[in-house]
Amino acid sequence: MTAQVIDGKAFAATVREKVAGHVARLKEEHGITPGLAVVLVGEDPASQVYVRSKGKQTVEAGMNSYEHKLEADTSEADLLAVVDQLNNDPNVHGILVQLPLPGHLNEDLIINSIAPEKDVDGFHISNVGLLGTGQKSMVPCTPLGCLMMLRDHHGSLSGMDAVVIGRSNIVGKPMAQLLLGDSCTVTIAHSRTKDLPEVVRRADIVVAAVGRPEMVPGDWIKEGATVIDVGINRIDAPEKGEGKTRLVGDVHYESAAAVAGAITPVPGGVGPMTIACLLANTVTACCRANGLAEPEGLTA
Numbered sequence: 442m443t444a445q446v447i448d449g450k451a452f453a454a455t456v457r458e459k460v461a462g463h464v465a466r467l468k469e470e471h472g473i474t475p476g477l478a479v480v481l482v483g484e485d486p487a488s489q490v491y492v493r494s495k496g497k498q499t500v501e502a503g504m505n506s507y508e509h510k511l512e513a514d515t516s517e518a519d520l521l522a523v524v525d526q527l528n529n530d531p532n533v534h535g536i537l538v539q540l541p542l543p544g545h546l547n548e549d550l551i552i553n554s555i556a557p558e559k560d561v562d563g564f565h566i567s568n569v570g571l572l573g574t575g576q577k578s579m580v581p582c583t584p585l586g587c588l589m590m591l592r593d594h595h596g597s598l599s600g601m602d603a604v605v606i607g608r609s610n611i612v613g614k615p616m617a618q619l620l621l622g623d624s625c626t627v628t629i630a631h632s633r634t635k636d637l638p639e640v641v642r643r644a645d646i647v648v649a650a651v652g653r654p655e656m657v658p659g660d661w662i663k664e665g666a667t668v669i670d671v672g673i674n675r676i677d678a679p680e681k682g683e684g685k686t687r688l689v690g691d692v693h694y695e696s697a698a699a700v701a702g703a704i705t706p707v708p709g710g711v712g713p714m715t716i717a718c719l720l721a722n723t724v725t726a727c728c729r730a731n732g733l734a735e736p737e738g739l740t741a
């Protein structure tokens with residue numbers, strides 16, 4: 442079997458189009474423009490690229506983008522003051538603090554200082570609790586993007602066996618909650634899981650989110666399974682020339698694609714969906730803040 446490639450880049454473009462349509466309607470019918478504030482602390486090069494991309498895509502979708510770039514040595518008190526100001530700004534419907542933060546800042550404290558209804562990352566403890574109890578919440582963008590691709594590919598996920606490899610708060614745990622919400626039988630596997638290959642071999646859906654380059658080989662994958670690769674790892678690529686690198690996922694793509702029914706590539710799979718879902722969450726937050734109907738197909 443050769444897997445169907447799930448094109449996250451193309452799918453993300455359709456999500457952004459839907460978002461732009463909702464934004465246009467919000468403007469025309471209600472005179473409201475959704476606004477997203479992104480806070481970046483420090484000069485991590487990858488974070489700078491992601492923040493730039495978020496700002497650009499926010500504006501392209503017709504929304505207002507507010508960027509707050511703070512020095513790497515910004516104090517916790519100063520960062521909390523910026524978040525507080527954004528919490529109280531009626532033009533800001535979504536707030537995101539780019540991660541990772543510099544080591545001297547308490548990530549949990551900062552995230553939990555964001556007003557839950559503006560927490561478009563879905564990382565606030567209130568949103569974690571709401572998602573875990575099946576209530577309306579803001580849903581973390583990467584798992585939401587994975588769920589959208591799975592629903593698009595399969596229609597219903599009900600009764601499917603799903604394995605999520607990785608138990609991070611940002612991807613693994615919310616992903617498992619979303620799959621459970623769609624009536625999958627869910628296993629969360631991690632570094633201490635006994636006989637990981639056997640656990641993965643049972644799964645109709647494999648979501649790999651461990652951050653270890655090409656850790657999941659094709660012979661762990663059940664024939665016809667759907668593989669969602671969340672990993673984005675940069676590795677040396679001497680075959681491309683001295684000092685060159687390339688991106689790989691947590692799954693060994695070639696061997697997995699030979700047995701899977703469908704697979705997301707890296708790059709161009711889950712990654713682009715993360716920012717598309719951030720835009721979707723911002724529109725959702727704006728509609729909720731104004732007591733308007735939520736956009737269909739853009740939430741979990």
Ligand SMILES: Nc1nc2c(c(=O)[nH]1)N[C@@H](CN(C=O)c1ccc(C(=O)N[C@@H](CCC(=O)O)C(=O)O)cc1)CN2
Pocket residue numbers: 491537538539540541562582583673688707708709710711712713714715716
């Ligand atoms: N506050 C947050 N911080 C971080 C998040 C997040 O969701 N919220 N996620 C990641 C970084 N991230 C967005 O912030 C992100 C990562 C990767 C991509 C992406 O499109 N990747 C491309 C490849 C890019 C490349 O060439 O390097 C792909 O996979 O095709 C988008 C967003 C950590 N921080």
